[in-house]
Amino acid sequence: MILLERGLIEFLLSFLTREELNAFLRSPQNTAALVGGLIAVCGGMLGVYLLLRGMSLTSDAISHTVLLGIVVAFLLMTETFGLEGDTSSPWLILGASLAGVATVVLTEMLYRSGLVKQDAALGLAFPLLFAIAVILVSRFVDDVHLDEDAVLVGEIGLAWANTNSHCFDNCDSVTITPDHPAAKQTRQCVNCRELGISPRDEGAEFRLTCSNCGYYTPAQAFSAGLLEREPLLVFFPKSITVMLVMTVLTTTFVLIFFKELKLTTFDAGLAQALGFRPGWLNYTLMVLVSLVAVGAFDAVGSILVIAFFIVPPAAAYLLTDRLSLMLLISPLIGAAGTFFGYDLARGQLFGVIPVSAGIAALNRLFGLELIEQWDSSISASMVLMIFILFVLAWVLSPRYGLLSTQIRLANRRRRFADQVVLAHIHNHQHTALHKTECRLDTLHKHFRWRPARMRRVMARLRALGYVRVVAGIAELTERGDRQVHAFRQTMLEARNMPDLA
Amino acid sequence: MARAQAVTAVDRRVWLMIGAIVVAGLLIIPISQQVLGLRLTYTVRVVALGGSILGVISGVLGCFAVLRGESLVGDALSHAALPGVAVAFLLAGRELSWLLIGAGIASWLGLRMVAAILQTTRIKQDAALGIALASWFAAGIALLAYIQSLPDASQAGLDHFIFGQAAAIIERDVRLVSGVGLAVLLAVALFWKEFKLVTFDAEFAGANGFRTGMINTVLSTLIVVTIVLGLQLAGVILMVGMLIAPGIAARQWTQSLDQMVILAAIFGAFAGGVGAVISALDNDIPTGPMIIVVAFALVLLSITLAPGRGLVWSRLSQRANRRRFAAQNTLRDLYRYALRHGDADSLVPDDFIRGVADRSAELGLRQLRAQGHVALSKKGWRLTESGIKRARRIDHNDQLWDxxxxxxxxxxxxxxxxxxxxxxxxxxxxxxxxxxxxxxxxxxxxx
Structure with a gap:
């Protein structure tokens, strides 16, 4: 991981100077947008398959149960193997992905017993694993980086602060041993607590301990004042590396197995019959979901990460019918959401509309006394932004949107009304009843319409030149006649019947 | 006739079991205090009582959620309640009943949004629930973060709604919960027939003139109320477990809705009470998660042990069936071979019977020998007197079936x-x- 980062930085340094790179990475907004964008790309692509397989809520379950994997791995590391607890250690990631698979396996076991329905099995499995994780955390773990709140609600705004330092010049690491000139020795009473005496009493035994001994990386050494020359350092946020690896993994997986994933998603039976292994592909997908969930939980928290899995694919699903396009649109929507979400957290909707104006309006309307300064959780704002984009897609989608559907329906209703009136006139035009059936002022009664609606339809038909009114009686024009016949023809063809008329 | 009688017998057994559990439950508190010397403090008793009452309500409503295949709706609804809590706090301050009303409204709106997505788009239920869950929860988190940035100190503990904070439940809360809970249970009793009909056959209900849309709305509103009441104890994440686990456990023991609902109420009360007491014994064990673990233990117990449906039961009856089947087939094979080669008690070579059906023959021969229907001699198998009689009966029955x-x-x-x-x-x-x-x-x- 460290080597990878170093390679990446060296690559970047061929374009930028060190100062520029450090300044860029030290800006919370840049780091947050980068990490968020990477999460959006991973989640967006995997989520498309989850959505199409009807497994969207599995990501919800997995994102909760990775906590169990993290906690168990953390406890094993610190208690059993005596390693230092570190929330981005590969062991934790391994534990988390195992927990993700365990969730899926437990759900399937419950479901396969035939006694529990599928959704109920999921609803049983993940609260249980999560509950166990919470109990373990509050019972055995006292670590600032690992509590339930941190897992549920991460803060992407702090991603820039958690960095690995890479040194490129003047790299002197320092190791301080007790006989080093800079070592600070303190006397500590060994048996005072046992015997209940104060260090000044007789019988107290002392031991010299070194309070600042140990290994110092160049960065630590410089900030502790142990070095004279400033090392040339680049501070690289850990989250970016983690999410970058996940993105590469996910993209490779989706590209290599595009055909297989497509087949198993849309027709698992056929895939099996053709000799593919839908089960394995499914588990791999779940492992990737767990990996992304655990990679992202630092940044956005385990509940909000599911938004990246579910909402952008759903929005993409409303915009297109093609799988490949969906795989493209969904990450884009997620990335756009994270980009604008940062501004939303800082009080700017789409970078132009200030949120505080909205709060001020609320204050005026309801006589509240809310503070107008809006400064909120960045990760939650990113999700809200993605949701706003989803609502936009829901309303405005050209094919499936609320607006276009309404317009289509209205058009159809209008065309139907036109055809009905034309057919009515056509039926009566050359009969004895023409004068009673087609009188303009009573025409609406034959359709049981309100007069206003009839007037609107007639105005339209006359403007189109299909109908003319002679002495208060409606009759078809030449054009109207042709229109009726054409419509009749299409209807008959649609029913595959010969025209008897 | 025989089947109907069997059903009544099972019915009666379940009722007896319910009665026994209730009696045991009523006795357990004095016994635990007198015999085990377990002294429950006032706080623990209040929390346990609150947990049990919530368990009863969520058990009852959870049955309907489980049977309608809407188990995960509870998950989405509980998450969707969070922004309501925040908004209610901003508008009315830290007053529990207002917070709960806000939670209820937000969660109900979330439900309407899921319905709207399902009606107007081609997105399926799971994704629609996920969208409502994530976006509503994000709104809640954003609002909570905003509230925390306010210079007012009274917001402390508002985020306990995420995890539940059973230890902080006081007598007034329990009173509120039992009052609302009683109203919910009354409503269930009032609409019992309608709920049952809508749950099992909504189309039939509609065809018979019931207003299924309205009944569904009432039912989901009651589920929302239940979830909101439970938030304090279990928190938004674990509430779904508390809602559905008692129902799933109860489902294993019975085939009738009445019994299922009563059992679920009992299981819920047990999980809530016991979970609260266990977590009271150790300060570091949070109450909500402990309740979920107890509830899941009940589910596991029911899935394995429940008579008729449970895993142990069905495994045993499968084994008994396989044995009976093997014995019968082997007996028939022996009998037919013997008849074809002379008399009914003529010798059947071992190779033949094993060649016909290897493992099943092994199983069958062991059974038949234990029952004294066959005897093993040096050269093969021979039917005994009782074996011939039985074989004749089976063969005759077989031919009648033909x-x-x-x-x-x-x-x-x-x-x-x-x-x-x-x-x-x-x-x-x-x-x-x-x-x-x-x-x-x-x-x-x-x-």
């Missing part, structure tokens, strides 16, 4: 599910059997 299959239509016999393990004579009237016997004699005479 006759039934051939002539049922011609003889105008009632339609039966063919089950060769069962004696035909017990399934058909005597006159029909007599006709089958005649057919059988004719067939044998002809051959």
């Amino acid at each position: 006759m039934y299959r051939l002539h049922a239509h011609a003889l105008d016999l009632p339609v039966l599910q063919e089950d060769r393990q069962a004696p035909v004579a017990s399934l058909l009237p005597a006159a029909a059997i007599a006709r089958l016997e005649r057919k059988l004699r004719e067939a044998e005479g002809g051959a």
Whole structure:
């Protein structure tokens, strides 16, 4: 991981100077947008398959149960193997992905017993694993980086602060041993607590301990004042590396197995019959979901990460019918959401509309006394932004949107009304009843319409030149006649019947 | 007839079990105090009482959620409640009843949004629930973060709604919960017939003039109320477990809705009470998660042990069936071979019977030997007196079934599910059997 980062930085340094790179990475907004964008790309692509397989809520379950994997791995590391607890250690990631698979396996076991329905099995499995994780955390773990709140609600705004330092010049690491000139020795009473005496009493035994001994990386050494020359350092946020690896993994997986994933998603039976292994592909997908969930939980928290899995694919699903396009649109929507979400957290909707104006309006309307300064959780704002984009897609989608559907329906209703009136006139035009059936002022009664609606339809038909009114009686024009016949023809063809008329 | 009687017997057994559990539950508090010397403090008793009451309500409503296949709706609804809590706090301050009303409204709006997405788009239920869950929860988190940035100190502990904070439940909360809970249970009792109908056959209900849309809305509103009441104890994440686990456990023991609901209420009360007491014994064990673990233990117990449906039960009955089947088949094979080679008690070589059906024959021979129907000699197997008698009966029954299959239509016999393990004579009237016997004699005479 460290080597990878170093390679990446060296690559970047061929374009930028060190100062520029450090300044860029030290800006919370840049780091947050980068990490968020990477999460959006991973989640967006995997989520498309989850959505199409009807497994969207599995990501919800997995994102909760990775906590169990993290906690168990953390406890094993610190208690059993005596390693230092570190929330981005590969062991934790391994534990988390195992927990993700365990969730899926437990759900399937419950479901396969035939006694529990599928959704109920999921609803049983993940609260249980999560509950166990919470109990373990509050019972055995006292670590600032690992509590339930941190897992549920991460803060992407702090991603820039958690960095690995890479040194490129003047790299002197320092190791301080007790006989080093800079070592600070303190006397500590060994048996005072046992015997209940104060260090000044007789019988107290002392031991010299070194309070600042140990290994110092160049960065630590410089900030502790142990070095004279400033090392040339680049501070690289850990989250970016983690999410970058996940993105590469996910993209490779989706590209290599595009055909297989497509087949198993849309027709698992056929895939099996053709000799593919839908089960394995499914588990791999779940492992990737767990990996992304655990990679992202630092940044956005385990509940909000599911938004990246579910909402952008759903929005993409409303915009297109093609799988490949969906795989493209969904990450884009997620990335756009994270980009604008940062501004939303800082009080700017789409970078132009200030949120505080909205709060001020609320204050005026309801006589509240809310503070107008809006400064909120960045990760939650990113999700809200993605949701706003989803609502936009829901309303405005050209094919499936609320607006276009309404317009289509209205058009159809209008065309139907036109055809009905034309057919009515056509039926009566050359009969004895023409004068009673087609009188303009009573025409609406034959359709049981309100007069206003009839007037609107007639105005339209006359403007189109299909109908003319002679002495208060409606009759078809030449054009109207042709229109009726054409419509009749299409209807008959649609029913595959010969025209008897 | 026989089946109906069996059902009533099972019915009565479940009722007896329910009665026994209730009595045991009522006795457990004095016993635990007197015998075990377990002194429960006032706080623990309040929390345990609150947990039990919530368990009863969520158990009852959870049954409907489980049966309607809407188990995960509870998950989305509980997450969706969070922004309501935040908004209610901003508008009305830290007053529990207002917070709960806000939570209820937000969660109900979330439900409407899911319905709207389902109606107007092609997105399926799971994704629609996920969208509502994530976006509503994000709104809640954003609002909570905003509230925390306010210079007012009274917001402390508002985020306990995420995890539940059972330890902070006070008597007034329990009173509120029991009052609202009683109203919810009354509503369930009032709409019992409607809920049952809508749950099991909504189309039938609609065809009979019930307003299914309205009944569904009432039912989901009651579920929302239940979830909101439970948030304090279990928190938004674990509430779904608390809602559905008692129902799923209860489902394993019974086939009737009345019993399922009552059992679920009992299981819920048990999980809530016991979980609260366990977590009270150790300060570091949070209450909500402990309740979920207890509830899941009940589910596991029910899935494995429940009579009729449970895993142990079905495994045992499968094994018994396989044995009976193997014994019967082996006996028939022995009998037919023996008849073809002389008399019914002539010797059957071991190779033959094993060659016909290897493992099943092994199983069958062991059974038959234990029952004294066959005897093993040096050269092979020989049917005993009782074995021949039994084989004859089975063979006869088998042939009657053959006759039934051939002539049922011609003889105008009632339609039966063919089950060769069962004696035909017990399934058909005597006159029909007599006709089958005649057919059988004719067939044998002809051959």
